[in-house]
Amino acid sequence: MFSSNSIDGLIRAFMTLPGIGRRSAERIVYHLMADPHSRITALTEALTKVDSRVRRCAQCNTLAEEELCPICSDPRRDPGKVCVVAEPRDLEAIEATGAFRGLYHVLGGLLSPLDGVGPRELTCDRLVERAKAGPGEVVLALSATVEAEATASYLMDLLKPLPVRITRLARGIPAGGSLEFLDPRTLTQAVAGRVEA
Ligand SMILES: [Zn+2]
Structure with missing residues (x-):
């Protein structure tokens, strides 16, 4: 357990990702915390963009940003x-x-x-x-x-x-x-x- 509950929570969140164990999760979090303003902002923006824009193609079910993915609409x-x-x-x-x-x-x-x-x-x-x-x-x-x-x-x-x-x-x-x-x-x-x- 870390002295900061929020940092511990972030480490645990990264550990839910495939291929990321505790050591890797800690490395990522320390990397982010070395320059929290720019690194965390960039990551937050990228995640928010994916969350709001990416959906499933209505025809083939792959990830897409439009109703149909570029392959289905080609x-x-x-x-x-x-x-x-x-x-x-x-x-x-x-x-x-x-x-x-x-x-x-x-x-x-x-x-x-x-x-x-x-x-x-x-x-x-x-x-x-x-x-x-x-x-x-x-x-x-x-x-x-x-x-x-x-x-x-x-x-x-x-x-x-x-x-x-x-x-x-x-x-x-x-x-x-x-x-x-x-x-x-x-x-x-x-x-x-x-x-x-
Ligand atoms: Zn498609």
């Missing part, structure tokens, strides 16, 4: 292909490869019954609606973890009755592997060489 993208990912950061990883020119659908997580995440917590229904509206192909671009596999097979059951081609990313994703940590070349190959699901 007429050069191919609406005949919809790539399903778990999180916005997976979309960014595939986008960075430049290997996919279709649209995306962000589930908002993966099925994980033990954590209380069922189909209703994800955007599965909206995916089915989009698939009914007729893209030719739905690409399941999920990681190779247990939750991702369970989610993929749940989605395949949902989509199979629909007149849509279902594909999955090809070779190169190691078992247990997380999409966002794949090197761009492997991810590019996985997108290019996708296979029937």
Whole structure:
């Protein structure tokens, strides 16, 4: 416990972030306190801006500042292909490869019954609606973890009755592997060489 309750509270707040333990949280807070006026103001402004401006794209559910994200509102993208990912950061990883020119659908997580995440917590229904509206192909671009596999097979059951081609990313994703940590070349190959699901 620190002599200042507010500083202790700030350290605890940083410790709720992924990958930040107590030591890192303390380093961040000491860094901020070394020049509180400019550093804390800049951080506060950046957080407030994100909080007030960023929302979910009405079509694909990724993070966006407008009703539709820049990808969904880009007429050069191919609406005949919809790539399903778990999180916005997976979309960014595939986008960075430049290997996919279709649209995306962000589930908002993966099925994980033990954590209380069922189909209703994800955007599965909206995916089915989009698939009914007729893209030719739905690409399941999920990681190779247990939750991702369970989610993929749940989605395949949902989509199979629909007149849509279902594909999955090809070779190169190691078992247990997380999409966002794949090197761009492997991810590019996985997108290019996708296979029937
Ligand atoms: Zn979008």
